[in-house]
Amino acid sequence: MPSPRNVVFIMTDQQRFDTLGCNTGGAAWTRTPNVDALAAGGVNFVNHIVTNPVCSPSRASIFTGKYITEHGLWANGCSLPQCTNRTIPQAFSQAGFQTAHFGKLHLVPIIIRTRPHPPYGFDVCEVAEGDQQLIDDAYFHWLRQNHPDLFVSYLTEMFQQGHTKAYKSLMPEECHQTTWTTGRAIDYIRNRRNRNKPFFLSVGYFDPHHAWNPCEPYASMYDKIDVPAPKFRQGEHDKRPAPYTGFAKGLAGITREPANITPIIKANHAMCAHIDVCVGKIIQALRDEGLDKDTAVVFTADHGEFLGNHGMLWKGPYMLDDLMKVPLVAGVPGSPRQPAVVDEVTSGVDLMATLLSLGGAADGPVESGQRLLDAELAPMPDGSRGYAIAEWEANKGRPINASLRMIRTKEHKLVHYNGQSPGELYLLGEDADEFENRYDDASCADIRRQLTMQLAEHYMARKPRVPYEGGW
Ligand SMILES: [Ca+2]
Numbered sequence: 001m002p003s004p005r006n007v008v009f010i011m012t013d014q015q016r017f018d019t020l021g022c023n024t025g026g027a028a029w030t031r032t033p034n035v036d037a038l039a040a041g042g043v044n045f046v047n048h049i050v051t052n053p054v055c056s057p058s059r060a061s062i063f064t065g066k067y068i069t070e071h072g073l074w075a076n077g078c079s080l081p082q083c084t085n086r087t088i089p090q091a092f093s094q095a096g097f098q099t100a101h102f103g104k105l106h107l108v109p110i111i112i113r114t115r116p117h118p119p120y121g122f123d124v125c126e127v128a129e130g131d132q133q134l135i136d137d138a139y140f141h142w143l144r145q146n147h148p149d150l151f152v153s154y155l156t157e158m159f160q161q162g163h164t165k166a167y168k169s170l171m172p173e174e175c176h177q178t179t180w181t182t183g184r185a186i187d188y189i190r191n192r193r194n195r196n197k198p199f200f201l202s203v204g205y206f207d208p209h210h211a212w213n214p215c216e217p218y219a220s221m222y223d224k225i226d227v228p229a230p231k232f233r234q235g236e237h238d239k240r241p242a243p244y245t246g247f248a249k250g251l252a253g254i255t256r257e258p259a260n261i262t263p264i265i266k267a268n269h270a271m272c273a274h275i276d277v278c279v280g281k282i283i284q285a286l287r288d289e290g291l292d293k294d295t296a297v298v299f300t301a302d303h304g305e306f307l308g309n310h311g312m313l314w315k316g317p318y319m320l321d322d323l324m325k326v327p328l329v330a331g332v333p334g335s336p337r338q339p340a341v342v343d344e345v346t347s348g349v350d351l352m353a354t355l356l357s358l359g360g361a362a363d364g365p366v367e368s369g370q371r372l373l374d375a376e377l378a379p380m381p382d383g384s385r386g387y388a389i390a391e392w393e394a395n396k397g398r399p400i401n402a403s404l405r406m407i408r409t410k411e412h413k414l415v416h417y418n419g420q421s422p423g424e425l426y427l428l429g430e431d432a433d434e435f436e437n438r439y440d441d442a443s444c445a446d447i448r449r450q451l452t453m454q455l456a457e458h459y460m461a462r463k464p465r466v467p468y469e470g471g472w
Contacts, residue, residue: 002360002375004096004198005332006295008185008282009088009355011062011202012275013055013104013130013209014315015301017046017325019272029227029265031273034280035299035329042331043340043379045372049388049408050303050348053315053323055106056080057391058302058348063087063107063120065352065367067389070462074393079108082118086367088352090121092200095361100124100188102138103181103204106302112136122202124192126184130177130206138184139177150175158211163314164254166212166267168219176215178207178271182278186285200359203282207271208305210314212263214270221273222266230261230308231433237310239437240424241402241417244318248311255308265307283333292334296358296377300351301326309433317392319406319415319424320434324390330358330373337377344384345410346372357381368462386410389458394418407455414439414451425451 017023021030022039023046051061052068060066060073064085073080080087089099101122108117110129113136119125128139135144135155144151153170161167173179185203193199207214232255237244254260279299286292304323306312315323328346331337349369356362357371365371370382392404403418413434415424425439425448438444 002363004360005358005375006199006201006291007092007355007359008201008203008286008295008297009351010205010279010282010297010299011059011104012205012207012272012299012301013106014303014305015208015272015275015327016268016304016307016322017048017327019208019269020327020329022329023327028225029222029269031221031269032276034276034283035327038279038283038297038299038331038333039329040339041333041336042329043337043342043373043377045328045330045342045344045346047343047345047388047410048300048326048328048347049324049345049390050326051388051390052392053303053317053319053390055302056109059106060085061348062300062302062351065349065369067349067368067462068391068393070368073107074391075395076106077109079118080120082120087121088355089123089200089202091352091356091366092359092361093121093123095356095359096197097200097359097361098123098194098197099200099202100193101202101204102126102184102188103128103177104130104206105202105204124188128177128181128204128206130209139180142180143175147175157213161211161213163210163212165260166263169213169215171213171215173215173217173274176274178205178274178278181205182281185282189282189285189289189291198359200355205275205278207275208268212267212271214267214274218270218274218277219267221270225266227262227265227269229258230255230265230311231435232256232309232311233435236435239422239440241422244310244312247316247318251313252311255306255311255313261308264313268305268307286333293332294334296330296332298328298330298351298355298358300328317404319390319392319404319413321413321428321432324388324406324408328372330354330377332377340379342372342379343410344380345386345388345408347385347388353382387454387458389455405455407451407458409451412447412451414448414455416452416455 052058126138353366353369374381390406
Protein backbone atom coordinates (compact mmCIF):
# COMPACT_ATOMS: atom_id res chain seq x y z
CA MET A 1 0.00 0.00 0.00
CA PRO A 2 1.24 3.53 -0.75
CA SER A 3 2.04 5.82 2.18
CA PRO A 4 -0.90 7.81 3.58
CA ARG A 5 -1.82 11.20 2.17
CA ASN A 6 -4.39 13.69 3.53
CA VAL A 7 -7.60 14.04 1.55
CA VAL A 8 -9.84 17.12 1.40
CA PHE A 9 -13.22 16.33 -0.15
CA ILE A 10 -15.29 19.35 -1.17
CA MET A 11 -18.90 18.76 -2.22
CA THR A 12 -21.29 21.51 -3.28
CA ASP A 13 -25.06 21.25 -3.52
CA GLN A 14 -26.91 21.41 -6.83
CA GLN A 15 -24.02 22.68 -8.96
CA ARG A 16 -24.16 22.27 -12.71
CA PHE A 17 -21.28 20.76 -14.71
CA ASP A 18 -20.99 23.89 -16.84
CA THR A 19 -20.52 26.31 -13.94
CA LEU A 20 -16.75 25.67 -13.93
CA GLY A 21 -14.34 27.49 -16.23
CA CYS A 22 -12.48 24.23 -16.87
CA ASN A 23 -15.72 22.78 -18.30
CA THR A 24 -16.68 25.75 -20.50
CA GLY A 25 -13.29 26.56 -22.01
CA GLY A 26 -13.05 29.58 -19.72
CA ALA A 27 -16.36 31.25 -20.64
CA ALA A 28 -16.82 34.74 -19.15
CA TRP A 29 -19.73 33.65 -16.98
CA THR A 30 -17.71 30.92 -15.23
CA ARG A 31 -15.37 32.55 -12.72
CA THR A 32 -13.78 29.61 -10.96
CA PRO A 33 -9.99 30.12 -11.22
CA ASN A 34 -9.17 28.00 -8.16
CA VAL A 35 -10.99 24.83 -9.21
CA ASP A 36 -9.75 25.46 -12.76
CA ALA A 37 -6.17 25.55 -11.43
CA LEU A 38 -6.78 22.27 -9.58
CA ALA A 39 -7.91 20.75 -12.90
CA ALA A 40 -4.95 22.30 -14.75
CA GLY A 41 -2.57 20.40 -12.47
CA GLY A 42 -4.78 17.38 -11.91
CA VAL A 43 -7.60 15.37 -13.45
CA ASN A 44 -10.98 16.58 -14.72
CA PHE A 45 -13.76 13.99 -15.19
CA VAL A 46 -16.20 15.23 -17.82
CA ASN A 47 -18.75 12.40 -17.83
CA HIS A 48 -19.30 12.00 -14.10
CA ILE A 49 -22.86 10.88 -13.34
CA VAL A 50 -24.61 10.81 -9.96
CA THR A 51 -26.86 7.95 -8.83
CA ASN A 52 -29.94 10.09 -8.09
CA PRO A 53 -31.07 13.61 -9.06
CA VAL A 54 -31.69 14.85 -5.50
CA CYS A 55 -29.59 15.27 -2.35
CA SER A 56 -29.72 12.47 0.20
CA PRO A 57 -29.86 9.37 -2.03
CA SER A 58 -26.97 10.65 -4.17
CA ARG A 59 -24.93 11.67 -1.12
CA ALA A 60 -25.51 8.27 0.47
CA SER A 61 -24.09 6.61 -2.67
CA ILE A 62 -21.06 8.89 -2.54
CA PHE A 63 -20.42 8.17 1.15
CA THR A 64 -20.96 4.37 0.95
CA GLY A 65 -19.87 3.37 -2.57
CA LYS A 66 -23.28 1.75 -3.06
CA TYR A 67 -26.26 2.26 -5.36
CA ILE A 68 -29.61 3.48 -3.96
CA THR A 69 -31.07 -0.01 -3.89
CA GLU A 70 -28.00 -1.22 -1.95
CA HIS A 71 -27.60 1.44 0.77
CA GLY A 72 -31.33 1.89 1.29
CA LEU A 73 -31.61 5.70 1.47
CA TRP A 74 -34.13 5.92 -1.35
CA ALA A 75 -35.55 9.46 -0.95
CA ASN A 76 -34.98 12.78 0.76
CA GLY A 77 -36.66 12.43 4.13
CA CYS A 78 -34.93 9.11 4.95
CA SER A 79 -31.82 8.46 7.06
CA LEU A 80 -28.84 6.43 5.90
CA PRO A 81 -29.01 3.10 7.78
CA GLN A 82 -25.91 2.89 9.98
CA CYS A 83 -25.75 -0.80 10.82
CA THR A 84 -25.63 -2.00 7.19
CA ASN A 85 -23.42 0.65 5.64
CA ARG A 86 -19.75 1.48 6.08
CA THR A 87 -19.04 5.14 5.29
CA ILE A 88 -15.97 6.89 3.89
CA PRO A 89 -14.92 8.33 7.29
CA GLN A 90 -15.30 4.90 8.92
CA ALA A 91 -13.03 3.39 6.27
CA PHE A 92 -10.47 6.17 6.72
CA SER A 93 -10.62 5.72 10.52
CA GLN A 94 -9.93 2.02 10.12
CA ALA A 95 -6.86 2.95 8.06
CA GLY A 96 -5.53 5.19 10.86
CA PHE A 97 -6.83 8.57 9.66
CA GLN A 98 -8.52 11.27 11.71
CA THR A 99 -11.72 12.52 10.11
CA ALA A 100 -13.80 15.70 10.18
CA HIS A 101 -16.81 17.15 8.40
CA PHE A 102 -18.01 20.77 8.23
CA GLY A 103 -21.13 22.06 6.45
CA LYS A 104 -23.84 20.27 4.52
CA LEU A 105 -23.98 16.49 4.83
CA HIS A 106 -27.68 15.59 4.41
CA LEU A 107 -27.59 11.89 5.19
CA VAL A 108 -30.59 12.37 7.52
CA PRO A 109 -33.79 14.40 6.93
CA ILE A 110 -33.67 18.16 7.36
CA ILE A 111 -36.18 18.68 10.15
CA ILE A 112 -36.11 20.18 13.60
CA ARG A 113 -34.08 17.52 15.37
CA THR A 114 -35.04 16.07 18.71
CA ARG A 115 -31.95 13.84 18.89
CA PRO A 116 -28.30 14.45 18.04
CA HIS A 117 -27.16 14.13 14.45
CA PRO A 118 -25.39 10.76 13.98
CA PRO A 119 -21.67 11.31 13.30
CA TYR A 120 -21.57 8.58 10.60
CA GLY A 121 -17.98 7.80 11.53
CA PHE A 122 -16.59 11.36 11.61
CA ASP A 123 -14.44 12.21 14.67
CA VAL A 124 -15.61 15.82 14.30
CA CYS A 125 -18.95 16.50 12.61
CA GLU A 126 -20.37 20.04 12.46
CA VAL A 127 -23.43 19.79 10.26
CA ALA A 128 -24.85 22.90 8.62
CA GLU A 129 -27.55 21.86 6.17
CA GLY A 130 -28.34 25.36 4.95
CA ASP A 131 -32.09 25.18 5.06
CA GLN A 132 -34.00 27.71 7.11
CA GLN A 133 -36.19 24.98 8.59
CA LEU A 134 -33.23 23.57 10.50
CA ILE A 135 -32.64 26.70 12.49
CA ASP A 136 -30.24 25.30 15.08
CA ASP A 137 -27.64 23.53 13.01
CA ALA A 138 -24.02 24.53 13.60
CA TYR A 139 -24.03 27.57 11.27
CA PHE A 140 -27.38 28.98 12.34
CA HIS A 141 -26.47 28.34 15.96
CA TRP A 142 -23.29 30.37 15.47
CA LEU A 143 -25.12 33.11 13.57
CA ARG A 144 -27.86 33.39 16.19
CA GLN A 145 -25.34 33.53 19.05
CA ASN A 146 -22.96 36.00 17.44
CA HIS A 147 -25.06 38.01 15.00
CA PRO A 148 -28.70 37.78 16.07
CA ASP A 149 -29.61 40.75 13.86
CA LEU A 150 -28.23 38.96 10.76
CA PHE A 151 -29.97 35.74 11.78
CA VAL A 152 -33.32 37.52 11.83
CA SER A 153 -32.72 39.44 8.61
CA TYR A 154 -31.55 36.27 6.81
CA LEU A 155 -34.69 34.36 7.73
CA THR A 156 -36.85 37.36 6.87
CA GLU A 157 -35.20 37.58 3.43
CA MET A 158 -35.70 33.87 2.77
CA PHE A 159 -39.37 33.91 3.65
CA GLN A 160 -40.10 37.15 1.79
CA GLN A 161 -38.19 36.40 -1.40
CA GLY A 162 -38.80 32.67 -1.81
CA HIS A 163 -37.14 30.37 -4.32
CA THR A 164 -38.44 31.69 -7.61
CA LYS A 165 -36.46 34.89 -8.05
CA ALA A 166 -32.92 36.16 -7.55
CA TYR A 167 -31.99 38.71 -4.92
CA LYS A 168 -28.84 40.13 -3.43
CA SER A 169 -28.52 38.96 0.14
CA LEU A 170 -27.86 41.51 2.87
CA MET A 171 -25.60 38.96 4.55
CA PRO A 172 -22.01 40.27 4.72
CA GLU A 173 -19.52 37.95 3.07
CA GLU A 174 -17.69 37.25 6.33
CA CYS A 175 -20.87 35.92 7.97
CA HIS A 176 -22.20 33.97 4.98
CA GLN A 177 -22.64 30.22 5.38
CA THR A 178 -20.18 29.48 2.55
CA THR A 179 -17.54 31.60 4.29
CA TRP A 180 -18.37 30.14 7.72
CA THR A 181 -18.02 26.55 6.45
CA THR A 182 -14.66 27.47 4.89
CA GLY A 183 -13.50 29.04 8.14
CA ARG A 184 -14.36 25.90 10.12
CA ALA A 185 -12.42 23.75 7.64
CA ILE A 186 -9.39 26.07 7.74
CA ASP A 187 -9.49 26.17 11.53
CA TYR A 188 -9.36 22.37 11.49
CA ILE A 189 -6.38 22.36 9.09
CA ARG A 190 -4.49 24.94 11.19
CA ASN A 191 -5.38 24.21 14.79
CA ARG A 192 -7.49 21.21 15.48
CA ARG A 193 -6.06 18.22 13.75
CA ASN A 194 -3.57 15.84 15.33
CA ARG A 195 -0.33 16.63 13.50
CA ASN A 196 0.89 13.06 13.81
CA LYS A 197 -1.92 11.45 11.85
CA PRO A 198 -3.18 11.86 8.27
CA PHE A 199 -6.64 13.38 7.92
CA PHE A 200 -9.76 13.08 5.81
CA LEU A 201 -11.55 16.43 5.78
CA SER A 202 -15.03 16.69 4.24
CA VAL A 203 -16.38 20.16 3.38
CA GLY A 204 -20.03 20.52 2.34
CA TYR A 205 -21.30 23.75 0.76
CA PHE A 206 -25.04 24.41 0.72
CA ASP A 207 -24.66 26.81 -2.24
CA PRO A 208 -25.33 27.14 -5.14
CA HIS A 209 -28.62 25.46 -4.10
CA HIS A 210 -31.58 27.88 -4.25
CA ALA A 211 -32.52 30.39 -2.78
CA TRP A 212 -30.81 32.54 -5.44
CA ASN A 213 -29.25 34.90 -2.95
CA PRO A 214 -25.53 35.62 -3.41
CA CYS A 215 -23.89 38.15 -1.13
CA GLU A 216 -21.62 40.99 -2.20
CA PRO A 217 -19.12 41.33 -3.82
CA TYR A 218 -20.22 38.26 -5.81
CA ALA A 219 -23.81 39.39 -6.26
CA SER A 220 -22.72 42.34 -8.46
CA MET A 221 -20.00 40.49 -10.37
CA TYR A 222 -22.33 39.56 -13.18
CA ASP A 223 -24.20 42.86 -13.55
CA LYS A 224 -22.39 43.63 -16.80
CA ILE A 225 -21.68 40.11 -18.02
CA ASP A 226 -23.96 38.39 -20.51
CA VAL A 227 -24.98 34.86 -19.65
CA PRO A 228 -26.37 32.42 -22.23
CA ALA A 229 -30.14 32.02 -22.47
CA PRO A 230 -31.55 28.71 -21.22
CA LYS A 231 -31.76 25.87 -23.74
CA PHE A 232 -35.39 25.23 -24.64
CA ARG A 233 -37.31 24.01 -27.67
CA GLN A 234 -41.01 24.53 -28.12
CA GLY A 235 -42.80 21.16 -27.86
CA GLU A 236 -39.70 19.33 -26.59
CA HIS A 237 -41.68 17.63 -23.80
CA ASP A 238 -44.41 16.29 -26.11
CA LYS A 239 -42.71 12.90 -26.41
CA ARG A 240 -41.58 12.75 -22.78
CA PRO A 241 -43.47 11.28 -19.80
CA ALA A 242 -46.32 13.55 -18.69
CA PRO A 243 -44.75 15.01 -15.51
CA TYR A 244 -42.23 16.94 -17.62
CA THR A 245 -44.98 18.94 -19.31
CA GLY A 246 -46.71 19.86 -16.07
CA PHE A 247 -43.51 20.89 -14.34
CA ALA A 248 -42.27 23.00 -17.26
CA LYS A 249 -45.70 24.58 -17.76
CA GLY A 250 -45.85 25.63 -14.12
CA LEU A 251 -42.44 27.28 -14.38
CA ALA A 252 -42.85 28.95 -17.80
CA GLY A 253 -43.44 32.37 -16.25
CA ILE A 254 -39.97 32.17 -14.72
CA THR A 255 -37.89 30.12 -17.11
CA ARG A 256 -39.27 31.58 -20.36
CA GLU A 257 -39.03 35.20 -19.25
CA PRO A 258 -35.51 36.66 -19.60
CA ALA A 259 -36.29 39.34 -17.02
CA ASN A 260 -36.85 36.56 -14.48
CA ILE A 261 -34.45 33.79 -15.47
CA THR A 262 -31.39 35.88 -16.38
CA PRO A 263 -30.92 37.24 -12.82
CA ILE A 264 -31.33 33.68 -11.50
CA ILE A 265 -28.59 32.40 -13.82
CA LYS A 266 -26.32 35.28 -12.79
CA ALA A 267 -27.03 34.66 -9.10
CA ASN A 268 -26.20 30.97 -9.53
CA HIS A 269 -22.84 31.77 -11.11
CA ALA A 270 -22.16 34.37 -8.41
CA MET A 271 -22.67 31.73 -5.73
CA CYS A 272 -20.31 29.39 -7.60
CA ALA A 273 -17.73 32.20 -7.75
CA HIS A 274 -18.01 32.66 -3.96
CA ILE A 275 -17.46 28.92 -3.44
CA ASP A 276 -14.44 29.01 -5.73
CA VAL A 277 -12.83 31.80 -3.70
CA CYS A 278 -13.37 29.63 -0.62
CA VAL A 279 -11.77 26.61 -2.32
CA GLY A 280 -8.79 28.89 -2.96
CA LYS A 281 -8.66 29.80 0.73
CA ILE A 282 -8.65 26.13 1.77
CA ILE A 283 -5.82 25.37 -0.68
CA GLN A 284 -3.91 28.41 0.61
CA ALA A 285 -4.31 27.12 4.19
CA LEU A 286 -2.84 23.78 3.08
CA ARG A 287 0.05 25.68 1.49
CA ASP A 288 0.61 27.79 4.64
CA GLU A 289 0.77 24.60 6.72
CA GLY A 290 3.19 22.95 4.30
CA LEU A 291 0.61 20.29 3.44
CA ASP A 292 -0.07 21.10 -0.21
CA LYS A 293 2.28 18.38 -1.50
CA ASP A 294 0.78 15.79 0.84
CA THR A 295 -2.93 16.50 0.41
CA ALA A 296 -5.26 15.48 -2.40
CA VAL A 297 -8.18 17.85 -3.03
CA VAL A 298 -11.34 16.56 -4.72
CA PHE A 299 -14.19 18.82 -5.83
CA THR A 300 -17.66 17.60 -6.87
CA ALA A 301 -21.42 18.18 -6.42
CA ASP A 302 -24.28 15.94 -5.29
CA HIS A 303 -26.42 16.69 -8.41
CA GLY A 304 -27.06 19.47 -10.89
CA GLU A 305 -29.68 22.17 -11.51
CA PHE A 306 -31.88 22.90 -14.55
CA LEU A 307 -31.31 26.66 -14.31
CA GLY A 308 -34.03 27.30 -16.91
CA ASN A 309 -32.96 24.62 -19.41
CA HIS A 310 -35.90 22.66 -20.85
CA GLY A 311 -38.16 25.28 -19.24
CA MET A 312 -37.37 23.84 -15.82
CA LEU A 313 -35.78 24.95 -12.57
CA TRP A 314 -34.28 23.31 -9.48
CA LYS A 315 -34.19 19.49 -9.69
CA GLY A 316 -36.58 16.58 -9.27
CA PRO A 317 -37.13 13.06 -10.50
CA TYR A 318 -35.82 13.92 -13.96
CA MET A 319 -32.74 12.18 -15.28
CA LEU A 320 -31.50 14.67 -17.86
CA ASP A 321 -27.80 15.53 -17.76
CA ASP A 322 -28.62 18.97 -16.33
CA LEU A 323 -29.16 17.10 -13.06
CA MET A 324 -27.16 13.90 -13.52
CA LYS A 325 -23.79 15.12 -14.85
CA VAL A 326 -21.77 17.06 -12.28
CA PRO A 327 -18.26 18.47 -11.87
CA LEU A 328 -15.52 16.15 -10.62
CA VAL A 329 -11.99 17.53 -10.36
CA ALA A 330 -9.07 16.09 -8.37
CA GLY A 331 -5.47 17.06 -7.80
CA VAL A 332 -2.63 17.55 -5.33
CA PRO A 333 -2.21 21.35 -5.37
CA GLY A 334 1.49 21.33 -4.41
CA SER A 335 2.38 18.50 -6.80
CA PRO A 336 0.77 19.34 -10.13
CA ARG A 337 0.75 16.62 -12.76
CA GLN A 338 0.32 16.72 -16.51
CA PRO A 339 -3.38 17.62 -16.74
CA ALA A 340 -5.75 14.83 -17.74
CA VAL A 341 -9.33 15.00 -18.95
CA VAL A 342 -11.19 11.72 -18.50
CA ASP A 343 -14.27 11.30 -20.68
CA GLU A 344 -15.04 7.74 -19.58
CA VAL A 345 -18.42 7.53 -17.85
CA THR A 346 -17.90 7.47 -14.07
CA SER A 347 -20.37 7.18 -11.19
CA GLY A 348 -20.99 8.66 -7.77
CA VAL A 349 -20.51 5.15 -6.36
CA ASP A 350 -16.85 5.39 -7.45
CA LEU A 351 -15.93 8.24 -5.09
CA MET A 352 -15.45 6.13 -1.95
CA ALA A 353 -12.89 3.85 -3.64
CA THR A 354 -11.27 6.90 -5.26
CA LEU A 355 -10.92 8.97 -2.09
CA LEU A 356 -9.52 5.98 -0.18
CA SER A 357 -7.12 5.32 -3.06
CA LEU A 358 -5.88 8.93 -3.06
CA GLY A 359 -5.29 8.69 0.68
CA GLY A 360 -3.39 5.42 0.29
CA ALA A 361 -6.07 3.69 2.36
CA ALA A 362 -7.33 1.21 -0.29
CA ASP A 363 -6.00 -0.07 -3.57
CA GLY A 364 -8.95 -1.67 -5.30
CA PRO A 365 -12.72 -1.45 -5.82
CA VAL A 366 -14.87 -0.70 -2.75
CA GLU A 367 -18.47 -1.93 -2.59
CA SER A 368 -19.96 -1.21 -6.05
CA GLY A 369 -17.41 1.49 -6.83
CA GLN A 370 -14.18 1.46 -8.77
CA ARG A 371 -11.11 3.63 -8.27
CA LEU A 372 -11.11 6.54 -10.72
CA LEU A 373 -7.51 7.38 -9.74
CA ASP A 374 -4.68 5.43 -8.22
CA ALA A 375 -2.43 6.88 -5.51
CA GLU A 376 -0.24 8.50 -8.21
CA LEU A 377 -3.36 10.09 -9.75
CA ALA A 378 -3.23 7.86 -12.84
CA PRO A 379 -6.84 7.61 -14.09
CA MET A 380 -9.04 4.51 -14.19
CA PRO A 381 -6.71 1.88 -12.62
CA ASP A 382 -9.64 -0.57 -12.30
CA GLY A 383 -10.69 -0.01 -15.92
CA SER A 384 -13.99 1.50 -16.99
CA ARG A 385 -17.37 -0.15 -16.52
CA GLY A 386 -18.54 1.93 -19.49
CA TYR A 387 -21.85 3.04 -18.03
CA ALA A 388 -23.46 4.74 -15.04
CA ILE A 389 -26.67 3.69 -13.28
CA ALA A 390 -29.17 5.96 -11.54
CA GLU A 391 -32.28 4.97 -9.63
CA TRP A 392 -35.42 6.77 -8.43
CA GLU A 393 -37.94 5.01 -6.22
CA ALA A 394 -41.70 5.51 -6.61
CA ASN A 395 -43.32 7.63 -3.94
CA LYS A 396 -46.95 8.68 -3.78
CA GLY A 397 -47.40 12.43 -3.82
CA ARG A 398 -44.14 13.02 -5.71
CA PRO A 399 -44.19 14.38 -9.29
CA ILE A 400 -43.43 10.96 -10.83
CA ASN A 401 -44.95 8.02 -8.98
CA ALA A 402 -42.91 5.42 -10.84
CA SER A 403 -39.62 3.72 -10.16
CA LEU A 404 -37.01 4.90 -12.63
CA ARG A 405 -33.89 3.07 -13.72
CA MET A 406 -31.37 4.95 -15.84
CA ILE A 407 -28.38 3.65 -17.74
CA ARG A 408 -26.07 6.14 -19.38
CA THR A 409 -23.10 5.42 -21.60
CA LYS A 410 -20.95 7.95 -23.46
CA GLU A 411 -23.29 7.79 -26.42
CA HIS A 412 -26.73 6.91 -25.05
CA LYS A 413 -29.13 7.26 -22.15
CA LEU A 414 -32.13 5.04 -21.40
CA VAL A 415 -34.59 5.73 -18.58
CA HIS A 416 -36.91 2.83 -17.80
CA TYR A 417 -40.22 3.82 -16.16
CA ASN A 418 -41.48 0.81 -14.27
CA GLY A 419 -45.11 0.23 -15.20
CA GLN A 420 -45.32 3.38 -17.28
CA SER A 421 -44.67 4.12 -20.90
CA PRO A 422 -43.01 5.82 -22.57
CA GLY A 423 -39.62 5.81 -21.02
CA GLU A 424 -36.82 8.00 -22.29
CA LEU A 425 -34.04 7.36 -24.78
CA TYR A 426 -31.50 9.96 -25.87
CA LEU A 427 -28.79 9.67 -28.52
CA LEU A 428 -26.20 11.83 -26.78
CA GLY A 429 -23.76 11.72 -29.69
CA GLU A 430 -26.12 13.73 -31.92
CA ASP A 431 -28.38 15.26 -29.24
CA ALA A 432 -26.11 16.19 -26.32
CA ASP A 433 -28.72 18.58 -24.90
CA GLU A 434 -31.37 15.83 -24.79
CA PHE A 435 -34.18 17.54 -26.68
CA GLU A 436 -35.49 14.50 -28.48
CA ASN A 437 -36.90 11.47 -26.69
CA ARG A 438 -36.35 8.56 -29.11
CA TYR A 439 -37.86 5.89 -26.86
CA ASP A 440 -40.67 5.05 -29.31
CA ASP A 441 -38.62 5.70 -32.43
CA ALA A 442 -38.60 2.46 -34.47
CA SER A 443 -35.16 3.25 -35.85
CA CYS A 444 -33.78 3.16 -32.28
CA ALA A 445 -35.35 -0.17 -31.30
CA ASP A 446 -31.99 -2.00 -31.38
CA ILE A 447 -30.31 0.59 -29.16
CA ARG A 448 -33.23 0.49 -26.74
CA ARG A 449 -33.11 -3.30 -26.55
CA GLN A 450 -29.35 -3.34 -26.09
CA LEU A 451 -29.45 -0.76 -23.25
CA THR A 452 -32.34 -2.58 -21.58
CA MET A 453 -30.29 -5.81 -21.66
CA GLN A 454 -27.30 -3.97 -20.21
CA LEU A 455 -29.51 -2.59 -17.42
CA ALA A 456 -30.80 -6.10 -16.68
CA GLU A 457 -27.26 -7.50 -16.63
CA HIS A 458 -26.21 -4.80 -14.18
CA TYR A 459 -28.85 -5.96 -11.70
CA MET A 460 -27.98 -9.63 -12.25
CA ALA A 461 -24.29 -8.92 -11.64
CA ARG A 462 -25.11 -7.19 -8.35
CA LYS A 463 -27.28 -9.99 -7.05
CA PRO A 464 -25.97 -10.83 -3.57
CA ARG A 465 -24.15 -14.17 -3.49
CA VAL A 466 -24.70 -16.59 -0.65
CA PRO A 467 -21.48 -17.73 1.06
CA TYR A 468 -19.65 -20.70 -0.47
CA GLU A 469 -19.93 -23.62 1.92
CA GLY A 470 -17.67 -26.18 0.22
CA GLY A 471 -18.50 -29.52 -1.36
CA TRP A 472 -20.56 -29.57 -4.52
CA1 LIG B 1 -28.52 18.66 -3.19
